[in-house]
Amino acid sequence: AQSVTQLGSHVSVSEGALVLLRCNYSSSVPPYLFWYVQYPNQGLQLLLKYTTGATLVKGINGFEAEFKKSETSFHLTKPSAHMSDAAEYFCAVSEGGSQGNLIFGKGTKLSVKP
Amino acid sequence: GAVVSQHPSRVICKSGTSVKIECRSLDFQATTMFWYRQFPKQSLMLMATSNEGSKATYEQGVEKDKFLINHASLTLSTLTVTSAHPEDSSFYICSALVGVGGYTFGSGTRLTVV
Numbered sequence: 001a002q003s004v005t006q007l008g009s010h011v012s013v014s015e016g017a018l019v020l021l022r023c024n025y026s027s028s029v030p031p032y033l034f035w036y037v038q039y040p041n042q043g044l045q046l047l048l049k050y051t052t053g054a055t056l057v058k059g060i061n062g063f064e065a066e067f068k069k070s071e072t073s074f075h076l077t078k079p080s081a082h083m084s085d086a087a088e089y090f091c092a093v094s095e096g097g098s099q100g101n102l103i104f105g106k107g108t109k110l111s112v113k114p
Numbered sequence: 115g116a117v118v119s120q121h122p123s124r125v126i127c128k129s130g131t132s133v134k135i136e137c138r139s140l141d142f143q144a145t146t147m148f149w150y151r152q153f154p155k156q157s158l159m160l161m162a163t164s165n166e167g168s169k170a171t172y173e174q175g176v177e178k179d180k181f182l183i184n185h186a187s188l189t190l191s192t193l194t195v196t197s198a199h200p201e202d203s204s205f206y207i208c209s210a211l212v213g214v215g216g217y218t219f220g221s222g223t224r225l226t227v228v
Contacts, residue, residue: 043221
């Protein structure tokens, strides 16, 4: 069965600093991997996803993630944090390939200090 | 892009009453809809998967008689919380499967049972 582990429930960075949110997964099939952002009392917005092909995936708002099969990781990065990046971030893996439901990590709350 | 409209965004109901949450796909046909529940400061937990025209598949531990899911058309799926109790208070989010490895989320419904 698929599972997702997000290391660090809370990450705090200064504005302009590098953002690194960690995600490791386990999957018995080639994974489809996702990063979502959630603002308070709102739904989820897709930042980026990996399905096949290039392992470095670029998303919205300057975020990117690299799929590393050998490390079973899909860490999310952004070179320079902005105050508006403060939110909850969820890593997810699709259960059963492209048509299954998403299995979410527990989330990482990102705080950005001025 | 594919949009799912979820209503209501917030609802307060009395204990023992029923509440219906609707998710409509606005510009595509949603064959498959996933319903998630999110407790405060926690991740999304899959409650059930519904396919248009068939009975929903519930996850272990989710009472199907309490959480009624109807997916009678390709553009509408509903979740009815019957005989709601305070412990049912939560954030409910729907998600539609779009194409290959694509998921679009509703904006969520904050249910408070008093």
